[in-house]
Amino acid sequence: MSLTVVGSVAFDALETPFGRRERILGGAATHFGLSASFFTQVNAVGVVGGDFGDAEWDVFKRHAINTDDVEVVADGKTFFWSGRYDFDMNTAHTLDTQLNVFETFQPKLSDHSKNADLLFLANIQPALQRQVREQCPDAKFVAMDTMNYWITSAKDELVQTIKGVDCIIINDAEARQLTDEPNIHKAARKIMDFGLKAIVIKRGEYGATLFTQNGYFAAPAYPLESVFDPTGAGDTFAGGFMGYLASQGEITDDVMRRACIYGSVMASFNVEKFGTERVDALDYPEINERFKAFKAMTHFDDIPFERASAA
Amino acid sequence: MSLTVVGSVAFDALETPFGRRERILGGAATHFGLSASFFTQVNAVGVVGGDFGDAEWDVFKRHAINTDDVEVVADGKTFFWSGRYDFDMNTAHTLDTQLNVFETFQPKLSDHSKNADLLFLANIQPALQRQVREQCPDAKFVAMDTMNYWITSAKDELVQTIKGVDCIIINDAEARQLTDEPNIHKAARKIMDFGLKAIVIKRGEYGATLFTQNGYFAAPAYPLESVFDPTGAGDTFAGGFMGYLASQGEITDDVMRRACIYGSVMASFNVEKFGTERVDALDYPEINERFKAFKAMTHFDDIPFERASAA
Numbered sequence: 001m002s003l004t005v006v007g008s009v010a011f012d013a014l015e016t017p018f019g020r021r022e023r024i025l026g027g028a029a030t031h032f033g034l035s036a037s038f039f040t041q042v043n044a045v046g047v048v049g050g051d052f053g054d055a056e057w058d059v060f061k062r063h064a065i066n067t068d069d070v071e072v073v074a075d076g077k078t079f080f081w082s083g084r085y086d087f088d089m090n091t092a093h094t095l096d097t098q099l100n101v102f103e104t105f106q107p108k109l110s111d112h113s114k115n116a117d118l119l120f121l122a123n124i125q126p127a128l129q130r131q132v133r134e135q136c137p138d139a140k141f142v143a144m145d146t147m148n149y150w151i152t153s154a155k156d157e158l159v160q161t162i163k164g165v166d167c168i169i170i171n172d173a174e175a176r177q178l179t180d181e182p183n184i185h186k187a188a189r190k191i192m193d194f195g196l197k198a199i200v201i202k203r204g205e206y207g208a209t210l211f212t213q214n215g216y217f218a219a220p221a222y223p224l225e226s227v228f229d230p231t232g233a234g235d236t237f238a239g240g241f242m243g244y245l246a247s248q249g250e251i252t253d254d255v256m257r258r259a260c261i262y263g264s265v266m267a268s269f270n271v272e273k274f275g276t277e278r279v280d281a282l283d284y285p286e287i288n289e290r291f292k293a294f295k296a297m298t299h300f301d302d303i304p305f306e307r308a309s310a311a
Numbered sequence: 312m313s314l315t316v317v318g319s320v321a322f323d324a325l326e327t328p329f330g331r332r333e334r335i336l337g338g339a340a341t342h343f344g345l346s347a348s349f350f351t352q353v354n355a356v357g358v359v360g361g362d363f364g365d366a367e368w369d370v371f372k373r374h375a376i377n378t379d380d381v382e383v384v385a386d387g388k389t390f391f392w393s394g395r396y397d398f399d400m401n402t403a404h405t406l407d408t409q410l411n412v413f414e415t416f417q418p419k420l421s422d423h424s425k426n427a428d429l430l431f432l433a434n435i436q437p438a439l440q441r442q443v444r445e446q447c448p449d450a451k452f453v454a455m456d457t458m459n460y461w462i463t464s465a466k467d468e469l470v471q472t473i474k475g476v477d478c479i480i481i482n483d484a485e486a487r488q489l490t491d492e493p494n495i496h497k498a499a500r501k502i503m504d505f506g507l508k509a510i511v512i513k514r515g516e517y518g519a520t521l522f523t524q525n526g527y528f529a530a531p532a533y534p535l536e537s538v539f540d541p542t543g544a545g546d547t548f549a550g551g552f553m554g555y556l557a558s559q560g561e562i563t564d565d566v567m568r569r570a571c572i573y574g575s576v577m578a579s580f581n582v583e584k585f586g587t588e589r590v591d592a593l594d595y596p597e598i599n600e601r602f603k604a605f606k607a608m609t610h611f612d613d614i615p616f617e618r619a620s621a622a
Contacts, residue, residue, distance in 0.1 A: 002480030039616065087493060182398060184516070185536045205495070206517040207529070216608050218518070223496045247613040247616070257611040277326070295613045297527050300568040302606045304599040305350065 001140070001246040002041045004113045005032045005183040005239075006132050007122025008102055009046040009070060013082035014091070018228050024275040025056050027079065028122035028145070031232030034279050035119075035239025035266040037063035038287060040246035045069040045132075047105045059280055068115050076101035089227045090204065104248040107132050109243060110113065118246045120187045120238060123147045126154050126161040141197075141251055143167035143242055145234070151177050159194065162247050167198040169238045175201050184209070198256055200241065202234055202276075210260050212253050219260045220298060222268035233267045236279060240266030265290045312368040312451070312557040313352045315424045316343045316550075317443050318433025319413055323586060324393035325382050327400070331575065335586040336367050336493040338390065339433035341455070342543030346550025346577040347431075348374035349598060351557035356380040356443075358416045360388040370591055380424050387412035400538045401515065418443050429557045431549060436457045436470040437465050444475050452508075452562055454478035454553055454619050456545070462488045466515060470505065478509040480549045486512050495520075509567055511552065511574075513545055521571050524562050530571045531609060533579035533597030540585045544578045547590060576601045 012026030029046045036042045043066040047057075052072065060067050079102035082095040107128060119136050121129040121144035129144055136142070142165040150158050151174060156179075162168055168191060172184055182185040188199050188211040199211040203221075208215040241263035248255045265287055273279045319606065323337030325582060347353045354377040359367075374481050390413035393406040414530050418439060432440040432455035440455055447453070450477040461469050469489075473479055479502060483495055492498040497524040499510050510522040514532075521528040552574035559566045576598055583589045585597045 038618075086572075089493075098591050106547050182400075183536060183538075185534045188534070203517065206514065207531075207532075209534075216613070217533075218608050219611075220518075220520075220529030220531070223520075225318075225494055225496045225500070244616070254612060258614060261611055262616065284616070284618065291615060292613070295611070297529050298609050298611075300530075300572055300606070300609075301530070301565060302603070303569060304602060305555070305573065305595065307349075307595065 001117035002043065002115075003036055003037065003118040003120065003121045003242055003246040004043040004045060004109070004116035004136070005029050005122060006045040006107045006109075007032065007042070007120075007124060007235075008079050009048050009052070010079040010081055010102070011051075012231060013080070013096070014229060014231060014274060015084040015095075016229050017085070017087055018226075019274070021274050025059055026081065026231060026275055028232075028235045030059075030276060031235035031270065031279075032122055032239035032242075033064055033065045034276055035236040035270070036058070036243030036246070036264070036282055038282065038284070039240070039243030039262070042066065042288055043069060043116055044241070045107050045109055045113055047071045047073060047101050050074040052078050059276060062280065066112070069108060069110050070155060071108060073101040083231065085230065089230055092231070109135050110136055116243055117141070118241050119143075121145070121165070122235060122238075123150075126150050126158040130161040130164060132158075133161070138240075141166050141245060142250050143169055143238070146174065147240060148174055162191070162194045162196070165196070166251045167196060167200065169200040169202065169234075169241065171202045171204070171234065175199075200260065202237060208237065208260055208264060212256060215253050217257045217260060219264050219294070221264060222294065223297070224268060224271065227271045230271050231275065233270050234269035237263040237267040240264070261291060261294045262287075264294065312428035313354065313426075314347055314429040314431065314553055314557040315354040315356060315420070315427035315447070316340050316347065316431045316553075317356040317418045317420075318343065318431075318435060318546075319390050320355070320359050320363070321390040321392055321413070322362075323542060324391070324407070325540060325542060325585060326395040326406075328396070328398055329537075329539050330585070332585050336370055337392065337543060337586055339543075339546045341587060342546035342581065342590075343431060343433055343550035343553075344376045345370065345587055346375055346547040346581070347554030348376050349577070349593065349595070350551070350554030350573070353377065353554070353572040354380060354427055355540050356418050356420055356424055358382040358384060358412050359589045360412045363389050364375045370587060373591070377423070380419060380421050384412040384417065396541065400541055402579075403542070420446050428452070429553055430454075431553050432456070433546060434461075434474070434547075437461050437469040441468075441475060444472070448574075452477050452556060454549070456480050457485065457547060459485055459488055466499060472501070473505045473507070475574065476507070478507060478511065480513065480545075480552065482513045482515070482545065486510075491557055499502040500582070513569065514549060519548065519571050519575060521567055523567060526564050528568045528571060530575050530605070533575060533605065534608070535579060535582065542586065544581050547581035548574040548578040551575070572602060572605050573598075575605065
């Protein structure tokens with residue numbers, strides 16, 4: 001099945017304890033698209049400025065991502081974000097945000113993008129997300145992200161948007177904030193009540209949890225001794241998740257479980273180098289080897305305890 | 312195999328958003344012993360005052376815990392701890408600590424306790440833990456707990472103690488503090504370098520992770536919509552872990568993985584009611600049913616991705 005993503009394409013400037021980059025390819029649709037491209041055909045919908053160059057387009061081309069719906073505003077500048085991570089690598093400190101052409105972004109979907117089987121609404125203004133969702137009435141599975149800013153400033157609108165999708169992929173702080181509920185399981189149930197089929201809660205170094213109408217699945221994070229650059233990890237997770245779903249014939253609970261693992265696999269690679277560097281260079285044997293590592297690190301034998309076995 | 316635990320036996324006064332208890336049975340050796348008693352024969356080593364009554368002794372008796380080495384100081388008072396949990400239930404706020412007879416606790420192990428195959432050193436002063444460990448030279452597997460207080464005030468002594476055991480069971484903040492290392496995987500490797508066979512890092516609502524010389528295992532926490540009283544959850548985990556190990560013929564990586572799950576199972580019950588109430592009333596079908604639930608919530612099919620399968 002094909003997959004359309006709508007979201008930001010950006011330049012990032014990054015400082016981490018391991019080094020810095022002045023201007024590298026970033027953005028939610030970029031990280032998502034790159035990750036998903038390993039599993040299915042991806043259409044990206046976004047906007048860039050005249051400063052978006054061949055080197056950037058080449059990354060999309062290398063992964064056969066359809067960029068027909070990435071609008072180019074020739075006299076504008078691409079969205080720019082600058083951030084710094086300290087030693088604990090958990091929190092991004094924003095140094096500068098220049099929305100540029102992204103400020104007036106109006107997603108324009110070609111029929112090809114509209115007709116994709118799966119749709120991912122990366123973190124943008126909830127009203128825009130809803131507008132896009134309504135342009136794709138035949139999509140079989142629609143998922144979305146959001147952020148604390150919209151929960152604070154546009155909650156009602158956001159809830160309306162959530163009610164129109166099948167799945168939300170957010171982090172635990174956002175789930176708590178959205179529901180005013182400190183317990184993550186209660187928070188998930190409240191969000192499920194908006195009429196969702198699935199909720200994926202990303203928990204950073206603790207992994208991800210999948211809530212569906214029939215079940216609960218806990219995926220750990222890959223044990224990494226150093227996180228080089230966490231930028232885009234959440235979108236890379238979402239790309240692996242949605243890309244894997246698109247690669248399968250049917251979206252069942254079992255498929256969503258494996259999709260969580262593939263999302264975690266892709267996110268674990270993403271943080272090993274700056275920006276898109278690591279995922280851009282990935283191959284299938286690496287992906288499947290890490291999938292196997294997830295299996296190995298979560299497996300235990302299903303042997304019920306019998307008191308008689310005590311010596 | 313038999314199991315000896317050395318640690319506190321206490322009265323707790325608890326306040327949580329769900330209610331309060333003025334004076335209930337608590338203490339590390341209590342929670343540990345009760346949990347472990349479902350899997351093996353347990354010897355408890357501790358000290359109580361003359362105020363320790365029949366109702367308390369009955370809890371130990373009901374679970375066939377050998378209390379011959381629980382010293383009674385007839386004219387003294389039992390260790391008393393009073394704490395409060397706020398709405399998020401993650402942090403215990405200590406309201407009062409009266410060490411009483413525990414202040415001068417000198418563990419005295421009978422030959423029966425010394426000859427146990429497994430030994431657990433609950434959180435007490437590291438020098439005392441080492442003293443006990445040296446009295447049990449033939450123990451096949453020795454594990455210990457500790458706390459932030461000892462890491463701050465007696466680090467060298469603590470490290471000496473760790474070097475004499477096989478396994479440490481601590482929480483993630485303690486692992487980070489002990490090694491000055493924010494990354495939990497690096498922290499675990501540094502602790503492993505003290506010569507351990509295994510490290511279990513308890514991560515509260517995020518589960519537990521097991522590091523061994525050959526592998527890594529991630530166990531989630533059981534998804535609980537309400538945590539009633541977290542007091543003793545860590546010791547209950549350790550009791551399930553060590554008790555299960557004692558119930559098995561050999562301590563392999565596979566056995567330690569299942570032990571992590573049984574530890575998580577027991578801890579998940581512990582927090583459902585005040586103090587020892589829930590674990591005291593547990594039965595084997597409940598334990599095995601929850602073990603099965605852990606299997607169900609972590610299982611995914613080991614199907615490598617093939618690009619050809621993309622539609």
